[in-house]
Amino acid sequence: MKSEDNLTSVDRISKNCPFMQDCSEEKILLFEKNGYPIYECTKCDLRFSKLKEIENHLSNVYSDDYFFAGGAGYPNYLEEKKELYNSGARYAKIISKFTTPGKVLDVGCAAGFYLKGFEDAGWKCLGIEPNETIASYGRKELKLDIVTGDLENFQTDEKFDLINLIEVIGSFHDLNKAMLKVENLSKKEGLVLVESWDHRSKIARFFGKSWHEYCPPSVINWFTDITLTELFDSYGFDVIATGRPSKKIKGKHALEIVAKNSPEFIFKKQVFNFLRFTVGKITLAYPPLDLKWYIFKKR
Numbered sequence: 001m002k003s004e005d006n007l008t009s010v011d012r013i014s015k016n017c018p019f020m021q022d023c024s025e026e027k028i029l030l031f032e033k034n035g036y037p038i039y040e041c042t043k044c045d046l047r048f049s050k051l052k053e054i055e056n057h058l059s060n061v062y063s064d065d066y067f068f069a070g071g072a073g074y075p076n077y078l079e080e081k082k083e084l085y086n087s088g089a090r091y092a093k094i095i096s097k098f099t100t101p102g103k104v105l106d107v108g109c110a111a112g113f114y115l116k117g118f119e120d121a122g123w124k125c126l127g128i129e130p131n132e133t134i135a136s137y138g139r140k141e142l143k144l145d146i147v148t149g150d151l152e153n154f155q156t157d158e159k160f161d162l163i164n165l166i167e168v169i170g171s172f173h174d175l176n177k178a179m180l181k182v183e184n185l186s187k188k189e190g191l192v193l194v195e196s197w198d199h200r201s202k203i204a205r206f207f208g209k210s211w212h213e214y215c216p217p218s219v220i221n222w223f224t225d226i227t228l229t230e231l232f233d234s235y236g237f238d239v240i241a242t243g244r245p246s247k248k249i250k251g252k253h254a255l256e257i258v259a260k261n262s263p264e265f266i267f268k269k270q271v272f273n274f275l276r277f278t279v280g281k282i283t284l285a286y287p288p289l290d291l292k293w294y295i296f297k298k299r
């Protein structure tokens with residue numbers, strides 16, 4: 001396995017950092033993945049890619065295949081509903097240490113299993129989800145209020161006590177526009193719950209280019225503790241707590257991720273088919289060494 005440093009070609013470009021337009025003069029091209037260049041800003045440490053076309057991006061990336069056909073998304077999202085609901089309930093419990101239930105906005109809520117965990121803890125819920133199929137499932141089956149669309153273009157006069165950005169901040173195609181929305185939609189002293197992958201974690205550095213989170217175009221921004229904290233600080237939020245989620249996923253989903261990110265070898269297909277029949281059926285505790293949650297509070 002190659003380390004990240006070996007992959008780094010110091011190709012300096014003058015591209016604006018999506019974090020701040022004048023963030024740094026130096027952006028280094030680190031490598032290409034899925035045909036997309038991945039850059040690093042030498043000042044803020046944000047890694048980012050650029051979408052080739054913004055139009056149709058959401059409907060292409062978060063098509064039904066994302067939720068039901070494996071790859072970067074889920075082999076079958078609905079099979080993980082119990083694990084997703086439990087994760088939501090766990091987060092609602094963590095949040096209860098910092099505030100009493102009010103109105104929560106969950107961005108990229110899918111069918112809303114996380115959101116259901118918040119509803120059962122006393123929260124009034126609203127979700128935004130780009131995929132219409134999964135959003136309508138949530139409206140019909142979970143009786144949740146879900147708007148089809150993205151945060152960047154979301155319009156409302158309402159303000160929220162809590163905004164959930166769970167594994168979604170890496171996918172904003174316009175980071176500044178999305179952060180402005182977060183700022184404007186938050187009540188004074190409102191909270192934002194973020195779950196995000198750390199590109200400086202040991203796992204990410206070990207896998208380098210093969211790290212599963214480098215999956216443009218569905219993910220195009222990669223953060224560290226510091227970049228995320230500075231990003232929220234610049235929009236008027238202080239970090240008040242962080243931790244590691246205890247995640248459980250289906251073995252089948254974990255195998256999809258490993259299969260997709262491992263090199264070809266002889267009998268690879270057969271090996272993975274065998275594993276799908278064995279490990280694929282159990283529920284695994286995900287070792288979240290490259291994943292963290294953060295709670296930010298509006299000043």
Ligand SMILES: [Zn+2]
Pocket residue numbers: 017018019020023024041042043044045046
């Ligand atoms: Zn920067």
